[in-house]
Each structure stands twice: as C-alpha cells, then as structure tokens.
Amino acid sequence: MxxxxxxxxxxxxxxxxxxxxxxxxxxxxxxxxSGGKDSITLVRLAQKAFWPAKIPFPLMHIxxxxxxxxxxxxxxxxxxxxxxxxxxxxxxxxxxxxKVKEExxxxxxxxxxxxxTLLDAIEEFKFDACIGGARRDEEKARAKERIFSVxxxxxxxxxxxxxxxxxxxxxxxxxxxxxVRCFPISNWTELDVWSYIQKEEIEIPSIYFAHKRxxxxxxxxxxxxxxxxxFRDEDEVVEERLVRFRTVGDMSCTAAxxxxxxxxxxxxxxxxxxxxxxxxxxxxxxxxxxxxxxRKQQGYF
Amino acid sequence: xxxxxxxxxxxxxxGKSTLIGRILYDTKSLTSDKLEAIEKTSKQKGxxxxxxxxxxxxxxxxxxxxxxxxxxHIYFSTAKKSYIIADTPGHVEYxxxxxxxxxxxxxxxxxxxxxxxxxxxxxxxxxxxxLLRVKDVIVAINKMDLVDFSEERYNEIKADFSELMxxxxxxxxxxxxxxxxxxxxxxxxxxxxxxPWYSGQTLLEHLEDLDRKDIFNAGTPRFPVQYVIRxxxxxxHDFRGFAGKVYGGELSVGDEVVALPSQTKSKIKEIYAYDKxxxxxxxxxxxxxxxxxxxxxxxxxxxxxxxxxxxxxxxxTATISWxxxxxxxAGGKYVVQHGVNKVLAKVDKIHHKINPDYSGIxxxxxxxxxxxxxxxxxxxxxxxxxxxxKDHRTNGSFILIDTKTNSTVGAGFxx
Numbered sequence: 001m002x003x004x005x006x007x008x009x010x011x012x013x014x015x016x017x018x019x020x021x022x023x024x025x026x027x028x029x030x031x032x033x034s035g036g037k038d039s040i041t042l043v044r045l046a047q048k049a050f051w052p053a054k055i056p057f058p059l060m061h062i063x064x065x066x067x068x069x070x071x072x073x074x075x076x077x078x079x080x081x082x083x084x085x086x087x088x089x090x091x092x093x094x095x096x097x098x099k100v101k102e103e104x105x106x107x108x109x110x111x112x113x114x115x116x117t118l119l120d121a122i123e124e125f126k127f128d129a130c131i132g133g134a135r136r137d138e139e140k141a142r143a144k145e146r147i148f149s150v151x152x153x154x155x156x157x158x159x160x161x162x163x164x165x166x167x168x169x170x171x172x173x174x175x176x177x178x179x180v181r182c183f184p185i186s187n188w189t190e191l192d193v194w195s196y197i198q199k200e201e202i203e204i205p206s207i208y209f210a211h212k213r214x215x216x217x218x219x220x221x222x223x224x225x226x227x228x229x230x231f232r233d234e235d236e237v238v239e240e241r242l243v244r245f246r247t248v249g250d251m252s253c254t255a256a257x258x259x260x261x262x263x264x265x266x267x268x269x270x271x272x273x274x275x276x277x278x279x280x281x282x283x284x285x286x287x288x289x290x291x292x293x294x295r296k297q298q299g300y301f
Numbered sequence: 302x303x304x305x306x307x308x309x310x311x312x313x314x315x316g317k318s319t320l321i322g323r324i325l326y327d328t329k330s331l332t333s334d335k336l337e338a339i340e341k342t343s344k345q346k347g348x349x350x351x352x353x354x355x356x357x358x359x360x361x362x363x364x365x366x367x368x369x370x371x372x373x374h375i376y377f378s379t380a381k382k383s384y385i386i387a388d389t390p391g392h393v394e395y396x397x398x399x400x401x402x403x404x405x406x407x408x409x410x411x412x413x414x415x416x417x418x419x420x421x422x423x424x425x426x427x428x429x430x431x432l433l434r435v436k437d438v439i440v441a442i443n444k445m446d447l448v449d450f451s452e453e454r455y456n457e458i459k460a461d462f463s464e465l466m467x468x469x470x471x472x473x474x475x476x477x478x479x480x481x482x483x484x485x486x487x488x489x490x491x492x493x494x495x496x497p498w499y500s501g502q503t504l505l506e507h508l509e510d511l512d513r514k515d516i517f518n519a520g521t522p523r524f525p526v527q528y529v530i531r532x533x534x535x536x537x538h539d540f541r542g543f544a545g546k547v548y549g550g551e552l553s554v555g556d557e558v559v560a561l562p563s564q565t566k567s568k569i570k571e572i573y574a575y576d577k578x579x580x581x582x583x584x585x586x587x588x589x590x591x592x593x594x595x596x597x598x599x600x601x602x603x604x605x606x607x608x609x610x611x612x613x614x615x616x617x618t619a620t621i622s623w624x625x626x627x628x629x630x631a632g633g634k635y636v637v638q639h640g641v642n643k644v645l646a647k648v649d650k651i652h653h654k655i656n657p658d659y660s661g662i663x664x665x666x667x668x669x670x671x672x673x674x675x676x677x678x679x680x681x682x683x684x685x686x687x688x689x690x691k692d693h694r695t696n697g698s699f700i701l702i703d704t705k706t707n708s709t710v711g712a713g714f715x716x
Contacts, residue, residue: 004581173707
C-alpha cells in the first residue's frame, strides 16, 4: 500500500472533483471527444474519477469529415477498450441537409460549421451537460470562461452574465432547454497536459509525434498536402518535411510544426522550450483578434 | 508541481494588468506570437512603451473601453511553482468579483498608486481579502517611478496602511509591502537599482518562497460525499465507494468515522485514488473511500472522524456578500449550496449591513443590493453540517442560488 496521496497533482484532484460534480448534478452528461490530447486526458481523468465503475456517460465526436485518419482510428479503439458508448455526428450530414454552407477558397474550413452539428446533437440526445477539454490558457476569451458555463437554447454564451464561481462550489442548476458546458481542465496549461500524458503513459495518436509528411508552406505556416482537404494553389510547392502536430483539429485549419520529437519525452522538452503558443498554429483564431470570442458567442465550443 | 492561486485587486488605473503583463514578460511566459500582438497593438495606439495590459484584457468590450470587466485567469510557471492569477476588476461589480477571486486564492496582491496612497478602494480590497481569510497579502506600492522612488513616500503609505491593519478581524494574515514599478519593472521579478533603501524581496521572490503548508488554512478533516460508486461487476460485486475530496486535514485507513446526518459509526477500510490503495488521503485530494460496515451514505452526506463532529443545525448566522442586481429581501427563499449539499433556506433576519471599508455598520436595513455585505440569519428546511468559517474555509462557506433564475446570487461565511 502507498503511504499518502499528497504527491498527487493538485490539477488532477481538481479535475476529478469537477467530473464527479458533472455526473452527480446532471441527468444526461456527455464527454465531447475529438481524439485530441486534451480530450484523451479528460477520458483518463473520467476513468480515474469513477474506478472501479465504468465512465457513467457516453463520448461524442462531432466529425468534420476532415479529421486525420489516425485520430479516427484511435478514437474507435479507445471507446471499445473502455466499453463506453461512442456517438458520432457528422458535419457532412448538416451540409447535406442544407443547414450549413461549406466555405470555399484559400482559407475554407469546416471548423466553425461544427457548431450547428453539435447543437443539433445536444437537442437530439437531450444532453444537459457537455464536458469539454477547453483550457483557459489557450486564448484570451477562454480565460474568462467559467468551469460550469451555462448556454441558452441556442447554445449561446453570454459573457456578461456568467455565474460567479466561489471556492470549490459548482452550481449546475438550469432550466429546461439550457445546457452547461463543463471544463474540468480549465486550469491546465498545454505543458501541464503534456506532462500528465508523459507521467501517466497515456497513448495518443501518432500524428502528435514527428513523422515525414508531404507539406507546403503558406503565411509562414506548414500545411498537410497528403490529401485534398487543405486548399492549395498551384504555385504552392509540396515538399516532404519532418513534422508533428500540436493540436489535431480540423485538418483544414491545423498547421504542423517542424519537429524531430519522436517520443513523449522529446515532445515535453520541445514544448517546454517552445516560444509559439499552441493556438498560434490555428489559423481560425488569427482571422481577427476577436475571432474566438465571436465564435463562442455563437455556440462554438 | 506546486500550484499557487493569487488574486489581484486594485482600482482602475492602478496598473494591475500592467503588473501582470510585466510578470509574464520578465518570467519569459509570453510566447513570441503574443508578444508580437502586444508590440503591434502598442504601436498602433502610438505608445512608446509596451502596453502589457493587452496581455490580459481579453474581451472585446474591455479592449474598446480599456478596462477589465470580469475575472480573468492567467497562467505562468517558474522552475519552482505553477501560478494561477485571478485578475479581478476594481469597479462596478467590484465586491462580487473580488470576493469570487479571493475565494479560490491563497495569496492576494493589493495595488496602491504611490501618488494617490491609501484610498477608499484600498480599504475595500483589504477588507475583502481579510474577510475571505486569504493567508498571504502583498501590498504592492506601484508607480514608484512617478514619485522618484521616494523612500519617504513609501513609508508614508506603509504607515497609512498599518492603521487599516489594526482594524482587521483575521490577525494571522501575513502582510508584506513591496515598492514596485510595473511599467518599468522595478522589484517585480528583478531587483531594482532605484530602491537601494529597500532590502526586502521582489514580488516574485516572495511568491516563490511561500510555503505550501502555510498557505492553506488547516482545520479538521471533512469529507463531503460527491458520488457513490457501485460498479456491480463480477470482480467488484459488493464494492461501495464514496467519492469526494478531503478538506481541512487528512484521513487514514482505520480512522473511526461517522456518516452525517445519520450519525452511524464505522471505520475507514480502504482509500483509493484510481486503482491504487493508500494509507492516508491528504488535504485537497480527490479519493474514493470504503467503510468497514454497510451503512447508508449518499451524495450530500459527510464523513468525519467520530470525535470531531461539526455543528449540525437547521439555522445559522453568516456574513454574506450579495452579488445580484435583484435585492435580497428579509423573508426571501433561496437555495443554500454548502459544498455539494443543497438545502432550501429562508432569510430569517438581516441584522445589519457592514461597510466594507471599515467605516462601521448600518442598521435597520430590509434589503440588500449588489455589492452589499451584511450579517444575516438563515433558517433551513434540513440541517447542514458546518464549521465556523474562521476555523474551516471550505466547510464554513456557502453560496446562495436564486430558485427562479438558478443563478448564483451570493456567498456566505458562517459565524
């Protein structure tokens, strides 16, 4: 038997507490799972929170259809291993149903289209709480987000009337039709997530590690050219480079970084020394300084 | 890794955002793309210095008005600690936001403009951090560059502030004065050559040296049950685990405990964190506990050591901070959320309002408005298990929820 629990990460203690509050306070929670490192970390925390019982809520992935194949394969395998229900809803279906219109041109992305599909799925399954892996250190508007963030019928975030959160107490009381976005790893930084993955020896998709990939460079950023998803001008030259991804969002808006970090240890030391923040590799935020805040008001995660 | 949460308080223009930006800059926590954005915007605005406040003022409305409107969280780390700063604004909903920020913090920074000295707002900032029993308060006397780094001015302000300290309720609070210039960087992270008369630590040095054992107020162990784990699998057929977080002290296997409210006795059989067993669950750890006997325990119940019972009452008196635009009325009904336990409550009596600037009390009030602090007695429909806030920061606090809007409308500290 181990002696005492004092060495356990305080951020882990906080996250487990929050996940247990979600399971206890809501009738139909769901964990939004993208196959990215943050949601993989959430799954591990949920496993810990309820052991030896199974995770008492399903996982849901809003699939843009532009995900890295490695991520999808990983997602399916993980859900099977955990014995947890996996719900997948496709942005393509929302496009086919005429609910959203595909963007076109150089900077076309399906990232913002996810919102409609997500809101429809919340309504379809009557989810009252969605657990997400957003972190406050990602972006300035995120820094103001509560741990329990109430959304109205339209999924909208009203940053001016957020509930104050005091001590450890989380107020999940809502009206019918409202739902709450819950962020257990709000207080983690990118480095905290990577260090945790390292310490816990959590498996993550291979695209997080350095690999050879056909790529091209635009606006100083490196884009995948292995498929037709990222729009490419004819004069943009394709070259094989040793790269890895720091986030695994929609391929059309997720840039790669040059890296030779082939193991988790090397990734962690690379992040520690790195001087570009993680969202610096996401083109959708660079569109304008207020980009994230606008998308959030519209119900984006 | 240790994590230290810090709340900041200051009036508009005291340079709070600049101070935080300066800390981030000098600890090399600003990434190159963020720094680039700050340089770009500073230039657009025609400044001849870097406007660090842009590193923290997140919302569009804030950038337009050049003010901070809500609690923002900022993260940075050194080789020694991880830091979380709750940046709380100093105007309109000031009390509400400061109480919120202070409630999760172990340390607070109060900013004073060296030109203006101790002003009415300073009284409020100190009052609230003392009311919330924040263990460590740093009084950063800022804009020292604008008073020629005058030792005399620094001592004057220190003397004025010491008068306030004599009035405080929570005497064990550690208070440290530091002369700084956030804009120029003096004594924030790096020691200043402009203050040879100051021999103390820089702001960051002080934070780095705060001892983890010291910053959390100790108390008796309390284990509010969040969730009951019953796997019902072949391997764990009879497993009944009580999941929760340990507050105040530590619990160990073999401890004689009682479950509240039933007051049934048992002993702690096992302590789990995930699939590992431990002898002891330390303060603030999320664990799962099993008991020797099969007793009825559900969410909202509390497990405590048998010889350390809290108060079990259907009525209590507390100092509350009202946070809603709708008034609190005598006779009004609210939900009291005490930890993970929720009970219906009625406002029995508003004794008096407490001016949060040490100017005394106001009697004969029938309602409370936004930012008011008052002594109030509540009657509950079910007993709760509490300690006085002065003895137990977690088990002595609660929030008030409006039954119609479901909003969190106040917070309280039990006497």
